[in-house]
Amino acid sequence: MMRGLFAFVAGSLFGTGLLISGMTNTRKVQGWLDIFGNWDPTLAFVMAGAIIPMLLAWRLTRGRTPLVGGQFPAKPSMEIDRRLVVGSVLFGMGWALAGLCPGPAMASLSYGGINGVLFLIAMIAGMLAAPPLGRQLDRLANAS
Amino acid sequence: MYVEWIWGLIGGLLIGLGAAVYLLCNGRIMGASGILGNLVERGPLDKKMERLIFVVGLIGMPLLLRPLIAPAAQTHLTSNISIVILAGLLVGVGTRVANGCTSGHGVCGISRFSLRGIVATVIYILAGALTLALFRNVLGLI
Numbered sequence: 001m002m003r004g005l006f007a008f009v010a011g012s013l014f015g016t017g018l019l020i021s022g023m024t025n026t027r028k029v030q031g032w033l034d035i036f037g038n039w040d041p042t043l044a045f046v047m048a049g050a051i052i053p054m055l056l057a058w059r060l061t062r063g064r065t066p067l068v069g070g071q072f073p074a075k076p077s078m079e080i081d082r083r084l085v086v087g088s089v090l091f092g093m094g095w096a097l098a099g100l101c102p103g104p105a106m107a108s109l110s111y112g113g114i115n116g117v118l119f120l121i122a123m124i125a126g127m128l129a130a131p132p133l134g135r136q137l138d139r140l141a142n143a144s
Numbered sequence: 145m146y147v148e149w150i151w152g153l154i155g156g157l158l159i160g161l162g163a164a165v166y167l168l169c170n171g172r173i174m175g176a177s178g179i180l181g182n183l184v185e186r187g188p189l190d191k192k193m194e195r196l197i198f199v200v201g202l203i204g205m206p207l208l209l210r211p212l213i214a215p216a217a218q219t220h221l222t223s224n225i226s227i228v229i230l231a232g233l234l235v236g237v238g239t240r241v242a243n244g245c246t247s248g249h250g251v252c253g254i255s256r257f258s259l260r261g262i263v264a265t266v267i268y269i270l271a272g273a274l275t276l277a278l279f280r281n282v283l284g285l286i
Binding site: 002015025027028030042047051054058077088091093097101105116119122 | 148149150151152154155156157158159160161163164167169170171172174176180184185192193197198199200201202203204205209210213217218219220221222223227228229230231232234236237239240242243246249251252253254255258259260261264267268269270271273275277279286
């Protein structure tokens with residue numbers, strides 16, 4: 001019950017932040033990536049704004065447990081593997097082509113028109129197709 | 145122009161606050177691709193409820209707020225259907241293979257000084273900038 005309430009609050013804050021920061025506007029996102037053209041630095045301000053509360057939040061996790069119980073996420077792995085590199089390249093290409101990443105694609109569902117819905121469907125299809133590609137990359141890593 | 149930066153900063157703070165609530169209360173990393181990816185994959189329904197409710201808030205709050213901030217609520221997404229589908233597929237595959245996107249690797253990863261988060265963010269921004277340069281400035285397609 002409480003878990004659901006907190007999830008709703010977190011999702012609502014995330015959606016509101018994406019909307020008012022302009023990050024559901026594909027022109028601003030593509031503007032950030034357009035470093036050889038008409039560069040728009042807004043995304044850096046959004047990223048900085050989002051990192052500030054999280055710096056504090058990670059500090060607060062030390063020696064504590066989550067409010068609803070359980071454990072905080074384990075320390076992140078230091079391994080830079082093929083999955084991380086190849087996946088991030090593919091993601092960056094798609095991000096640039098449309099100017100949408102997964103959060104804004106969901107947040108803008110109510111006003112993104114039919115093409116926004118189409119993007120979301122294609123993105124979910126891509127997500128479902130990802131596990132075989134990941135395993136293929138692992139096989140390549142083991143073979144080399 | 146500077147007004148947009150201020151809105152960016154305020155919006156960013158709200159995004160970070162959402163991530164902090166999800167972390168400190170539920171003990172989870174707020175990554176949009178992980179949350180949606182887990183929802184659409186096969187698995188027990190009771191474990192998905194939290195993510196489903198998160199997505200309801202994520203989609204529902206902009207729906208409610210949109211009339212108040214109408215000018216901001218425009219995606220200006222391309223009308224080129226081939227580009228939309230190709231981009232969606234790439235974002236879906238890429239974020240799941242890399243196990244994170246702008247929120248998970250970017251916001252949540254960088255703020256805990258995760259090497260993987262920082263490397264992923266540098267790579268997807270570089271790949272994005274090169275792709276945009278090619279498709280916009282060379283090919284003129286987007």
